[in-house]
Amino acid sequence: MATASPPPLTIWAVSDGRAGIEAQALGLAEAVARRRPATVVRKHVRWKWGLGRLPARLIPIAALDGDILPPWPDIWIATGRATLPLSRRMRAWSGGRTFVVQTQDPRGDLAAFDMVVPPEHDERQGPNVFPILGAPNRLTPQKLADELGAFRAAIDPLPHPRIAVIVGGKSRAHDLPPDRAGALARDIADAVEASGGSLLLSFTRRTPAEARKILAEALKGLPGIIWDDRPPNPYFAFLAAADAVLVTEDSTNLATDAAATGKPVHVLAMAGGSGKFARFHAALRARGIARPFQGRIETWSYPPLAETDRAAAELLARYDARRISA
Known part of the structure; x- marks a missing residue:
């Protein structure tokens, strides 16, 4: 008797909507979706009354201006300061079901995240930290x-x-x-x-x-x-x-x-x-x-940088490991 395939993952790519910020969350989400069936949903976070400039722990959820509502996704991938108040609460809101990923360095305590994907040059370390060269992107x-x-x-x-x-x-x-x-x-x-x-x-x-x-x-x-x-x-x-x-x-x-x-x-x-x-x-x-640049066009070669794909593979490995241990 054939075993039914699991439903596609739901992945939210969360940012403040600025192109360079959104590209990181969306690029990593799309890279995961290339490896496993998934539905990728863009989500934009905005904060009323200018409160988005405050430290994440001081921003009240009542100031949220956006459609961040349950049902929560299987995987939450967020980028940028505006997303931090939500990322830090997502595991509690979802009862631990949502796998929470933050690109860039979220600063402060990393315990609220299942995985952090900062650039290597930020020199951030920790068991849930997976540094990459550069930033996630959408290029293939x-x-x-x-x-x-x-x-x-x-x-x-x-x-x-x-x-x-x-x-x-x-x-x-x-x-x-x-x-x-x-x-x-x-x-x-x-x-x-x-x-x-x-x-x-x-x-x-x-x-x-x-x-x-x-x-x-x-x-x-x-x-x-x-x-x-x-x-x-x-x-x-x-x-x-x-x-x-x-x-x-x-x-x-x-x-x-x-x-x-x-x-x-x-x-x-x-x-x-x-x-x-x-x-x-x-x-x-x-x-x-x-x-x-030394004032002239030079020629050399190297393997195209594919750090987003490397991070996506690690993300799925950690996601699967957590599900098995749950």
């Missing part, structure tokens, strides 16, 4: 191919090497003031011209307006595409089409995405820095993934 070879397909008419005529330039911006640790933007623009233009190739330039929401203007104006004469913010966003298509990627040093997400392509990653220096980011970029260099 299939996704890159699909995204490129939508932009082939514009990209295919461009000469090789195609140089993707991904520009971040202002953060707590880094900045892109006009003088640094101007220097980057000159160095990038010289490198693309020397290569005989073309430019695929994309900005982020954090790119300062003046820096964006300086870079776009200085690079507009090169063969290629400069994204003007109008949808659809060609970011993933640019990564897929690139022969090499230049990425500013301010974002773990951007560098991790670039590393998932297996293409040479040149890191663009900005103003500022921090010990954490120095450790992160040192780890990328040690893996043969990235090098500081």
Whole structure:
């Protein structure tokens, strides 16, 4: 007599909805779903009255603005400060049934989580901690191919090497003031011209307006595409089409995405820095993934970074082990 298959897992990918934050929770959830039948549901957390800025333990649940209601999922994967008051309560709310996962470093006590997936450069340790290089993301070879397909008419005529330039911006640790933007623009233009190739330039929401203007104006004469913010966003298509990627040093997400392509990653220096980011970029260099941009396009190879899949495999192993022991 045939044994009935277990129902698909229900996985909630929980964030405040910002693209870079949501990509971590959703990327890990999707990686789990590639390994086991599952339904992935996006959930966004917002807090009324500006209370989301308070420490997690001080935020009253009455201030929640969102559809975080039972029935609770089999697996809860959350990212970002806004989710912490809920993540820390989820095991109690679900009677221990929900497997609670937090990406990034949640700070403070880790006892409320079944698994924490921080970047290695945060140097967090513990029995429920599974550090990875970079951050979880949504990139797969299939996704890159699909995204490129939508932009082939514009990209295919461009000469090789195609140089993707991904520009971040202002953060707590880094900045892109006009003088640094101007220097980057000159160095990038010289490198693309020397290569005989073309430019695929994309900005982020954090790119300062003046820096964006300086870079776009200085690079507009090169063969290629400069994204003007109008949808659809060609970011993933640019990564897929690139022969090499230049990425500013301010974002773990951007560098991790670039590393998932297996293409040479040149890191663009900005103003500022921090010990954490120095450790992160040192780890990328040690893996043969990235090098500081030296004003020229270089070629090297490495296995595409697949830390999200590694974390998904570990998550399921721990989930199964807990179910067996329950």
